[in-house]
Amino acid sequence: MGNHRKNVVRAGVLVLAFVAVAAHAGLSRMPPPYVQSALAEPTRPQRDLDRDADRLPAQVTAFAGIKPGDQVAELMPGRGYFTRIFCRVVGDKGHVYAVSINRVIKPEHPPAADDQVQPNPCTNVTADSKDGADFSLPSGLDVVWTSENYHDLHNKMFGPPDIHALDSAIFKALKPGGVFVIEDHAAEAGSGARDTETLHRIDQELVVKEVTSVGFVLQSSSNVLHRADDPHTAKVFDLHDKTDRFLLKFRKPKGHHG
Numbered sequence: 001m002g003n004h005r006k007n008v009v010r011a012g013v014l015v016l017a018f019v020a021v022a023a024h025a026g027l028s029r030m031p032p033p034y035v036q037s038a039l040a041e042p043t044r045p046q047r048d049l050d051r052d053a054d055r056l057p058a059q060v061t062a063f064a065g066i067k068p069g070d071q072v073a074e075l076m077p078g079r080g081y082f083t084r085i086f087c088r089v090v091g092d093k094g095h096v097y098a099v100s101i102n103r104v105i106k107p108e109h110p111p112a113a114d115d116q117v118q119p120n121p122c123t124n125v126t127a128d129s130k131d132g133a134d135f136s137l138p139s140g141l142d143v144v145w146t147s148e149n150y151h152d153l154h155n156k157m158f159g160p161p162d163i164h165a166l167d168s169a170i171f172k173a174l175k176p177g178g179v180f181v182i183e184d185h186a187a188e189a190g191s192g193a194r195d196t197e198t199l200h201r202i203d204q205e206l207v208v209k210e211v212t213s214v215g216f217v218l219q220s221s222s223n224v225l226h227r228a229d230d231p232h233t234a235k236v237f238d239l240h241d242k243t244d245r246f247l248l249k250f251r252k253p254k255g256h257h258g
Contacts, residue, residue, distance in 0.1 A: 031058040034068055038088035043121045048081050054241035057085055059224045060147075063247060064181040069093040070142040073173065076100055076149035080120055086145070087122035096122070097138055100129040104159040132158040135166050137173035144170050147183045148236075148245070151202035154193045167214045177254040180216060182207060183225065186244040188232045200236045204246045216250035223247075 035058055061082075066072055068091045077083045077098040087096045130136065132153070137144065154161045170180055187194070187201035195201045208218055223246075230244035 031062045032067070034089050034091070035061050035085075038085050041084075041088050044084055048084065051081065051241055055081065056224055057082070059222070060183060060247060061085060061089060063220075063222050063224070063249065064143060064145060065179065065249075066090065066143055066145070071095050071097075071138070071140060072143045072145060073097040073099055073137045073141050073170075075144060075146040075170075076152070078147075078149070082145065082147055083125060084120050084122070087120065087125050090124065092124065094124060096125045097141075098125055098127045099137060100127075101135070101153070101158055102129050102131050103157050104132075105157045132166065133160075133162070135169050137169060139173055141174050142178050144174060144178070144180045146181075148185060150182050150184045150207060151187075151193075151196040151200055154196040154202070156197070163210050164214060167211050167216070171214045171216060171252055174252045176252055176256055178252050179219065180211065180250045180252075182211070182248045182250070183245055185236045186226075186230070186232060186246050199232075199234070201232065201243075204248070207246075207248065211248075211250050215252065215256060217253060219249045219251040221246065221248050 038061075039052070039058060066086055066089050068089065070090045071094060072086050072090060074083055074086060074096060077100065080098070083096060083098050090096060152158065153163060153166060167180075174180065184204075184207065185199075185201040187196075187199065187203045189203060189205065191201075191203045192206045193202060212218060225245035225247055227242060227244040230239065230242070232244065236243050
């Protein structure tokens with residue numbers, strides 16, 4: 001079976017999974033066709049396809065509401081898993097800004113070969129990096145997305161955290177009505193930022209408090225990535241995409257132009 005046909009089959013499986021959990025996530029019965037097409041794209045690396053069953057890209061992309069023509073900033077894109085999906089969804093009339101935050105403290109060991117970012121054939125992606133102390137994004141964005149990294153912004157690797165300033169910069173960069181979508185590893189309820197450095201988890205309640213403090217309104221949440229079998233006591237790296245994760249969508253009020 002050729003690579004393209006394999007991806008089409010895998011995309012079909014994801015669509016069936018989407019239908020099975022849509023009622024729990026509050027989503028429509030089927031992912032939009034442009035999301036299905038992006039998931040069936042033959043250039044997606046095999047290691048991305050292998051993660052789809054746990055990361056549920058059809059569900060979370062549909063929840064985020066990313067669509068053709070959108071201007072999207074992906075904060076801390078990691079290996080580019082979602083970048084390669086989003087750039088196909090937004091298409092030629094849209095753009096994806098993949099923005100990393102520079103580390104103040106470098107990792108003790110260089111990344112392994114299989115940790116490197118995979119090539120992205122899209123021509124509508126701009127990669128950039130920013131210092132946390134001087135963070136900004138392009139203006140006029142429809143969506144800002146970050147996956148499994150918001151907790152890291154509380155850690156010393158990026159310097160003394162100023163979450164209020166960072167969330168404010170995101171708020172400023174979005175169009176009125178634009179959305180900030182956060183997916184992250186859930187920590188024990190009430191733990192705040194206690195486990196961000198050690199377990200790489202964060203309390204959902206703290207995230208809501210921080211983001212709404214700069215003017216965002218919590219529009220919706222989804223339990224599509226919830227896993228009841230995660231006790232919230234293990235390091236996320238030990239669970240390999242099988243952590244309990246929350247998914248939140250915050251909206252910038254339409255009447256707010258600041």
